[in-house]
Amino acid sequence: MIKVVEDSSFVEKAVLYIKNIVDEREKGKPFHVFCSGGSTPKPIYTGLARAVSDWSLVHFWQGDERYVPWDHPDSNFAMLSECLLKPARIASSQAHPWPILASPQLSADTYQTELKRVFQQEGQSLNLQILGMGSDGHTASLFPDSQALKEKEALCVANLVQAQEQHRLTLTFPALALSQQVLFLIKGADKANTLKEVVEEHKHPAARVRGRISTTYFIDRAAASMLDLASKG
Ligand code: 6PG
Numbered sequence: 674m675i676k677v678v679e680d681s682s683f684v685e686k687a688v689l690y691i692k693n694i695v696d697e698r699e700k701g702k703p704f705h706v707f708c709s710g711g712s713t714p715k716p717i718y719t720g721l722a723r724a725v726s727d728w729s730l731v732h733f734w735q736g737d738e739r740y741v742p743w744d745h746p747d748s749n750f751a752m753l754s755e756c757l758l759k760p761a762r763i764a765s766s767q768a769h770p771w772p773i774l775a776s777p778q779l780s781a782d783t784y785q786t787e788l789k790r791v792f793q794q795e796g797q798s799l800n801l802q803i804l805g806m807g808s809d810g811h812t813a814s815l816f817p818d819s820q821a822l823k824e825k826e827a828l829c830v831a832n833l834v835q836a837q838e839q840h841r842l843t844l845t846f847p848a849l850a851l852s853q854q855v856l857f858l859i860k861g862a863d864k865a866n867t868l869k870e871v872v873e874e875h876k877h878p879a880a881r882v883r884g885r886i887s888t889t890y891f892i893d894r895a896a897a898s899m900l901d902l903a904s905k906g
Pocket residue numbers: 709710711712713714737738739749804805806807811812813814
């Protein structure tokens with residue numbers, strides 16, 4: 674589903690959209706949210722901290738991370754903590770950051786063990802996967818031409834991203850495919866052409882992610898400007 678909102682109200686509408694999903698969750702059961710990094714979701718996480726009053730049993734995970742300490746300015750967990758976890762007073766037992774250990778692969782293997790325990794052994798659901806998309810069509814840290822795109826078994830891998838000269842930690846396509854609901858948050862004219870290629874031509878890594886129940890592209894008019902929306906209803 675493609676949901677287009679005015680550029681000026683993108684953050685406010687995204688907060689309401691996610692708030693509704695969280696508020697409508699089945700009570701008394703854990704609800705697992707995987708959070709994206711990057712700049713787009715920052716004000717949305719801040720808005721959610723104010724908008725949602727009941728976070729009980731909501732668990733926060735991350736679709737990807739940079740291989741940096743949790744207090745590093747590039748850390749997605751640092752951003753999530755600053756914008757949402759701390760202001761909303763989320764208990765540490767409900768936060769599941771990627772461990773940053775002696776090597777990127779050890780970090781990925783350790784996070785994978787946790788995911789397998791919760792989502793395979795215990796059979797809990799990966800309820801909501803919040804993703805962004807780069808202007809190169811990457812999502813999470815599944816960058817074009819990177820090794821991680823080929824992974825068919827593992828749920829978590831370390832991915833050396835040449836263009837950024839950075840080790841990233843990321844869910845793989847098999848892991849993302851466990852998501853019940855996938856929600857892409859994409860805004861800005863700089864993403865319009867790539868989004869058209871993703872949605873209409875199924876190109877780029879972002880095009881390969883589908884939720885088991887739903888896949889929603891929550892976008893602003895600028896990002897939607899090259900889509901043929903008439904044919905999408
Ligand atoms: C990250 C993100 C990444 C992000 C896109 C879009 O770690 O940076 O997980 O996949 O979603 O790069 O980033 P912007 O929202 O800043 O455009």
